[in-house]
Amino acid sequence: MENGKTKIETKNLDFYYGTTHALKNINMVCPEKKVTAIIGPSGCGKTTFIRTLNRMSDVVPGAKLSGDIFLDGESIISPQVDVVDLRRRVGMVFQKPNPFSKSIFNNIAYGLRINGLKDRQQIAEIVEQSLRHAALWDEVKDRLDENAFTLSGGQQQRLCIARALAVEPEVILFDEPCSAIDPIATAKIENLIHKLKEDYTVVIVTHNMQQAARVSDLTAFMMLGELIEFDTTTKIFTNPSNKLTEDYITGKFG
Amino acid sequence: MERVFDEELTVLNKTLLKMAALVEESIALSVRGLKERNEEFIRQVLEKEKTINDLDIEIDQVSLRLIALKQPMARDLRLIVSAMKMGGELERIGDLAVNIAERTMELLKVPLLKPLIDIPRMASLAQGMVRDSLRAFINQDAALARNVCERDQEVDQLNDQVFRELLTYTIADPTTIPRAVELILVGRHLERIADHATNISEDVIYIVEGRTIKHHFEEKDFGKKKD
Amino acid sequence: MKKRVIQFIGFLILRGCLYFVMAVLFLFLYDIIHKGGGAISLEFLTQAPRRGMTQGGIFPAIIGTFLVTMVTAICAIPLGMFAAIYLNEYARQSRITRVIRLSIRNLSGVPSIVYGLFGVILFVNILKFGTSILSAGLTLGLLTLPWTITASEEALKTVPNSYREGSLALGATKWQAIRTNVLPYAIPGMLTGAILGLARAAGETAPIMFTGAAFYLPFLPKSLTDQFMALPYHLYILATQHHEISLVRPLAYGTALVLIVFVLGMNMIATIIRYRLRKKKRG
Numbered sequence: 134m135e136n137g138k139t140k141i142e143t144k145n146l147d148f149y150y151g152t153t154h155a156l157k158n159i160n161m162v163c164p165e166k167k168v169t170a171i172i173g174p175s176g177c178g179k180t181t182f183i184r185t186l187n188r189m190s191d192v193v194p195g196a197k198l199s200g201d202i203f204l205d206g207e208s209i210i211s212p213q214v215d216v217v218d219l220r221r222r223v224g225m226v227f228q229k230p231n232p233f234s235k236s237i238f239n240n241i242a243y244g245l246r247i248n249g250l251k252d253r254q255q256i257a258e259i260v261e262q263s264l265r266h267a268a269l270w271d272e273v274k275d276r277l278d279e280n281a282f283t284l285s286g287g288q289q290q291r292l293c294i295a296r297a298l299a300v301e302p303e304v305i306l307f308d309e310p311c312s313a314i315d316p317i318a319t320a321k322i323e324n325l326i327h328k329l330k331e332d333y334t335v336v337i338v339t340h341n342m343q344q345a346a347r348v349s350d351l352t353a354f355m356m357l358g359e360l361i362e363f364d365t366t367t368k369i370f371t372n373p374s375n376k377l378t379e380d381y382i383t384g385k386f387g
Numbered sequence: 388m389e390r391v392f393d394e395e396l397t398v399l400n401k402t403l404l405k406m407a408a409l410v411e412e413s414i415a416l417s418v419r420g421l422k423e424r425n426e427e428f429i430r431q432v433l434e435k436e437k438t439i440n441d442l443d444i445e446i447d448q449v450s451l452r453l454i455a456l457k458q459p460m461a462r463d464l465r466l467i468v469s470a471m472k473m474g475g476e477l478e479r480i481g482d483l484a485v486n487i488a489e490r491t492m493e494l495l496k497v498p499l500l501k502p503l504i505d506i507p508r509m510a511s512l513a514q515g516m517v518r519d520s521l522r523a524f525i526n527q528d529a530a531l532a533r534n535v536c537e538r539d540q541e542v543d544q545l546n547d548q549v550f551r552e553l554l555t556y557t558i559a560d561p562t563t564i565p566r567a568v569e570l571i572l573v574g575r576h577l578e579r580i581a582d583h584a585t586n587i588s589e590d591v592i593y594i595v596e597g598r599t600i601k602h603h604f605e606e607k608d609f610g611k612k613k614d
Numbered sequence: 615m616k617k618r619v620i621q622f623i624g625f626l627i628l629r630g631c632l633y634f635v636m637a638v639l640f641l642f643l644y645d646i647i648h649k650g651g652g653a654i655s656l657e658f659l660t661q662a663p664r665r666g667m668t669q670g671g672i673f674p675a676i677i678g679t680f681l682v683t684m685v686t687a688i689c690a691i692p693l694g695m696f697a698a699i700y701l702n703e704y705a706r707q708s709r710i711t712r713v714i715r716l717s718i719r720n721l722s723g724v725p726s727i728v729y730g731l732f733g734v735i736l737f738v739n740i741l742k743f744g745t746s747i748l749s750a751g752l753t754l755g756l757l758t759l760p761w762t763i764t765a766s767e768e769a770l771k772t773v774p775n776s777y778r779e780g781s782l783a784l785g786a787t788k789w790q791a792i793r794t795n796v797l798p799y800a801i802p803g804m805l806t807g808a809i810l811g812l813a814r815a816a817g818e819t820a821p822i823m824f825t826g827a828a829f830y831l832p833f834l835p836k837s838l839t840d841q842f843m844a845l846p847y848h849l850y851i852l853a854t855q856h857h858e859i860s861l862v863r864p865l866a867y868g869t870a871l872v873l874i875v876f877v878l879g880m881n882m883i884a885t886i887i888r889y890r891l892r893k894k895k896r897g
Binding site: 187189192194217218220221224225227229231233234243244246247248293296297300 | 706781794
């Protein structure tokens, strides 16, 4: 499948927490500057999987990972890897919008400050840029000092996206970003993802198949911790190779 | 709000119009070739056929993809479904233009039977209908589309006329039968082209108004009678 | 109709309980203010006691209580906060941590006299601090520690986990995440809990009885290793051990009043701090 350069690749990835074998032998490739979607019924491991890509999976008690994950060809699992820097390069937007209880400005400046940026001018510029990138600037430019919780759900989620963009990641992981948001706001975010792929590699987990169909270039179907099928979105939704995939897509289960 | 989907619909539209332009050219060329007894035009029609067929397949694939991936609703859905059907109609019209060209190839080998008057008239009407049905599509003009449907009658009448006239020739002189048959077939092809143009117009009305007037369905619609 | 009657009676009972409690409180305060108010005077508050406590004031006791509370604060608050941070943020949740938590909760139920005894053994004798402000303060610190740890942990728990995750996902180290995005929201709760604990400690008699409180010291303590007078102890002596109880009764009430005002004052400070910090947190 010629899709350009590989950004993320997993090889024989297995993940356990405690005695649960959550991911079984996952081999997947996420090409650069494309949107890869991961779909599957509840509990299939898609959220667990996406969290391994920035090693947020480490915080799960009893987490154990075997196999390998590569970012730009380099392993992110080896002990020498600086997890903190990895998480800057691979940003994450969570299911429920989680703005910090700070002003809109400080929410976005937060990532910059903890990464050592002190220059006020620069911070202000990057904050504006990130908000523009996240298609939120026009709506909040006059109220940057207000607490982030005064924004609507959809706006909060875009704020979280802007916050992730501010630290200049290379990859953005979306973990069911629209499940807590109304349809119009969802449409705005889907439009945004479409624009984002010009500059970033996007991986999105969604339980909404139609969203995966609308938004992604490649789709992976997972079930019970295994990767069942992985192909271009067009192929998966018009003519999947695996019967399980077809059954899921046509709504026979899940 | 701008939708990414709108871009894709525009691409579909453009492909459809590209196909329509090629088809219109084919009709024009085939009829000119017949009138002016020029083999060059015929050749060009045959060349265009593959491109027209490829575009038909492309429209099918793009439409299928849009339906599978974008969950179109309402007018978007009608547009895409109708685009697939119109692609089919245009492809048939393209084939008919080729058929006319093939008939013309045969006719060029033999002397002219009679000056062609009605057939070029039919051709002009049919071309006009195809052009107007596509214009109705571009402008989402249901009134124009209905107008096209009404003109079909005239083409049918002309076709009957051509048939009867050529029949008298064949009764008078049986040696004219081969040429007459070819010409009758050309007339028939043109009449079919007009029918397909009518179908395209019906599809346009479906897109714009959301109701179908195919097969005189309108008669049953709200008890409206067609006179 | 019957439902309404039952509801009415129910509310009546509930209201009655409230009024009863308020009445008791009121009577209690009234009693103290009435009997102790007379004893309050500038002299009472600023002078040392004279003539075997029958005259003079309780200034040394006020200072003593204040100093001891300070030592308690320095001991219990930082220790409690950091212990809570470790327990809640860093320690792996296992059976051991559960046992530790249970033990801490249980420690807050240990009678204060036991703390007093422990304090004598550890601080006075073994560590050789002697009977002093230091010993008493540290003993009270131990008493307050379960309280501050618990209150701090509760405060940390109220900070949503999504803040921690959100910070980590932006490339923060664990300590950065805690320092910049958890602690600022937990501190109001932590401080409030701490001050409430201190207020309690300030009023304890048993732990300070053997570890440093003295009945009669006409001069102020000069260092932490000195003995001191304290309000609760002073009250205890005046009310029960004095050779002329009825004579000094007004003074006892006066002391009680001052102690209550002291404790109430600390509670007020806690509330104000929490209110202020909450407001600031909005930005």
